[in-house]
Amino acid sequence: MKYFIGIIALLWMVSYTKAQSYEDKRCKCICPSISSVTNRTETADTSRILYIANVPPNLCNCVGVILPRIGEGIAGKEQEFCPRCECKYENRNTTIIKVVVIIVIWVISILVIYMAFLIILDPLLNKRIKGSYQEHTNEEDEISAGPMSHNMSVRGNVLNRVGHQQDKWKRQVKEQRRNIYDRHTMLN
Template sequence: MDSKIIIILMSLVLVKAQFFEDRRCRCVCPSPAAVLNTSTTRQIYTGNVPPNLCNCEDVVFPFIREELEGKLYMFCPRCECVYQTRNTSLIMGVVSMIIILVMVLILYTIAIWSLKAVLRRRNRTVSRTPESTEQPDTTEQRTEETSLLLWDDPDN
């Protein structure tokens, strides 16, 4: 029982830790090796800074200070920094509504299947009951009456 409580608390902490990313500065830059002419791959650097500090010097430079000590002027013009904002609570609400809708549809499908099964069983039991012999078969009587009328003597 204690392990379940610990797992629930850890999951709450992890979910709460994801809320800091509502605002961020995202810089797409070449790898530091590209400035040194050894690679051409690009890397993404993100930082939690105010919009006025969303630039290469404040977001990227703390990560690559040792590699490009004197060549920052060559590196930063190749970076594209964009300040992004998003509403994660709205996103989580929409995802929750979609999950609830899918669950309701699944429950509805299960209910329809079970109702079909109950109706099939009821139809089988009704068709298996013996028919009562008290009521005469009217179709046989009609054919007999019709045949008698056809063979009657027209002179009588």
């Protein structure tokens, strides 16, 4: 239990420090290279530059985000540069995103642990009890007294009971396959 609390605390600290570098509300502008406006005689650069700023929605435009950063680089050409910029205001909830990611990681971790448990448990389940073994085709035979009554008492622990259920299920699947493929009938 203390490992669980420790992991949660670690994840919270990591997410808290990362949250300072990512904002929930931001303005994202994609603009052409400055050289596309300043150098008309040379080959125009077709690359685009991404600008991200934390500004209010009414300032999410070229004037509010781009010009304060590169205004002197395009002095006098703002009217030519700004219409080429695409600005979008994004509002997202990073807390929900973090919670969903943590839940997905926990589910995957639990499934991996369960798979490892089954892989370790499989050799123990597949060990057969030494002695005579008789395959039974229905449950009434298992209840009746006979050679299996001794084996049922030996199978008192949980692993053996799970193995017994697994064997029973395998027999049922085998019978069902035989009925479907050989006799073309369904089991009830």
